[in-house]
Amino acid sequence: MQALDGIKVLDLSRTLAGPYSSMLLGDMGADIVKVEQPGIGDESRHFTPPSWNEESCYYLSSNRNKRSITIDLKTDEGREIIYKLAKESDVLVENFRTGALDKLGLGYEQLKEINPRLIYCSISGFGRTGPEKNRAGYDLLLQGYGGLMSITGEPDRTPAKAGMSIVDLTTGMFAVYGILTALIARDKTEKGQFIDVSLLDGQISLLNHMATGYFATGKPAGRMGSAHPSIVPYQAFSSKDMDIILAVANNGLWEKCCRAMGWSDLLKDSRFSTNDDRVTHRSILIPIISERLSQLESKEIFDRLDAVGVPCGPIHTIDQVVNHPHVKAREMILEVEHPKVNNLKMPGFPVKLSDTPANLRKYPPLLGEHTDEILDELGFSTEQIEGLKSKHVIGKFDKKSYSLS
Template sequence: MQALDHIRVLDLSRTLAGPFCTMLLGDMGADIIKVEQPDVGDETRRFTPPTWDGISSYYLASNRNKRSITVDLKTEEGREIIYELAKTADILVENFRTGALDQMGLGYEQIRQINPKLIYCSVSGFGRTGPEKNRAGYDLLLQGYGGLMSITGEEGRGPVKVGTSLVDMNAGMFAVYGILSALIARERTGKGQFIDVSLLDGQVVLLNYLATSYFATGRASGRLGSAHPSIVPYQAFPAKDGDIILAIANNSLWERACRALGWEDLREDPRFYTNDDRVAHRDLLVAIISARIAEMDRQEIIHKLDQAGVPAGPIHTIDQVLNHPQVLAREMVLEVEHPIVKDLKMPGFPVKLSDTPAQVHRHPPLLGEHTEEILLEMGFLPEQIEGWRASKVIGKG
């Protein structure tokens, strides 16, 4: 049993935010029907390099636990197929530009007439309302537009994006949050509803304490590298043999760190007594600590601070993370059988449910792999399917 194994999702999304959302739902057991354009498919299928046995690694990362059907939404017959799918679906997820699906007859107001219980989730760059609703939205664009790049990087240097597509995946997670909330509401009301998720909104809410700090002071935070605007020392430092993170988040930890590392002079210095003092003298203290840590071995520092109960650790590279004993013990690397890709591996399930755990039950599908299977399930006749294939309403499969 899985938590969502009674739920069907009609997935009209592509690229990352929407597919990441639907993959998470699929991990919990939902039947994800991924609708793709015939002969073309999700654009991430062409995001190369790198490829893995000829398939885009980008596409593989966010499309497990789905079935792929290829349908031309611009044809009347293709839309009829979507209408039939919508009748039995619980959720529809899409990330077309604002108004595009309405023009095709596949918008929320049109679909709800077919299935009033359907939960219809739209994911877009700027949302379906407001003066910017028609703007295209991509992760990089919204990292800048939503303020993230203004606080990422080193002081006095140019803007830097976060290394992964954080804004896209954050929106995907908020979409899951909205969908699950709507499912709970439907149990009480019997009705579906429209969910409007935007990359911009998701990024604004992640500003969190930086936003309230601005409202409190009227000053916008800038770039601090790895440092924290309200806590010192709480950043990366270069040791003799590699970088290290010190996360000394309160006065008790500061005292323990100083004792463990033999920094009694710093512990007794009135300029550094409290966190407020340390923030006020940030530049001086960081310079002193940097000079001392540069003369020490990274593992020596970590060992001493671990013994003292002070959070500290190395900065791992991606390969080190994916081979780390703790990551492996948490089953955060999955091996997935695939008809083409040998030894396919991908990140695992970050949420562990004791009774209804996430599972892999389908590999990332080949383009149109399940077209005929799904259409037959819906009750269409083999000759109808062949006719649609001949007229290119559906793909070859």
């Protein structure tokens, strides 16, 4: 058994935040019906390079454990299919522009009349209320707008974005948090509800201590590269052979670090006695540590510090981390057969449940692969399905065209 067995999710979202959230629900057992535009599909199917046997890696990364149906939402017949799906669904996820689905008759107020128990999760750039509600939102835009880029990068250079689509991915996590909370609430109230999740709100939440620090001091944090505004030494350094991380988060670790590294002079220096002292004299201490570590091989540094429990480690490249023995031991790289990609690999499940674990049941679906199957479950006859295809309300799926060469 899986925790979300029996939960049906109607996924009208595309790109990343929405699909990532529905994938996380699918990993825990929910039945995800992914609705896509006939002939085009989720726009992330076209985000290339990189591609893997002509399949977008962007799409493959966030769409496992789903079934794909293609429906033209601008047709009356297409909307009727959505109504039937919504009536049987527990959750709907969408990330259209504000008001777009309302105009199509697919907004929350319309669908809750069909299914009062429906949990309707709406993901947008700036939220469904407020003066900016009609603005389009993209990960990069919100990294800037939400303050993340102002604190990312080196102080004397242009602000930098995070290396991954951190806004989209964390918004997807917040969406799952909202959906699961609403499912628990529904057990008590017997009613669904509307969930408003935005890329901006997620980023404001993630500002966390940075925002509180501003309210306390009146001074916004700036860019510090890998350094930490409140802890020293806590940043990247260069050893003789590679870049490393040293994370000395408290005074006890500082003493252990100095003794392990033979830095008795630093341990005795009153300028560095406490973390407050080290933060105050950062500009003096960091160059000293940098010079000393640059003379040593990373293995020697790690051996010394690991022996006494001082947090440290390498700065891995992506190829190094996904092939690391510990990552493999944690089963964080999954492999699944796919009609076009032999041995498709992707990141695994970040949450391990002892009794109802996540599992990989379905490869990321081909465009419209499950259209006939889903309509059959809704009670459509073969003749009705063929009629919808002839009217281009739904797309045709030709399995032969997806065969591996």
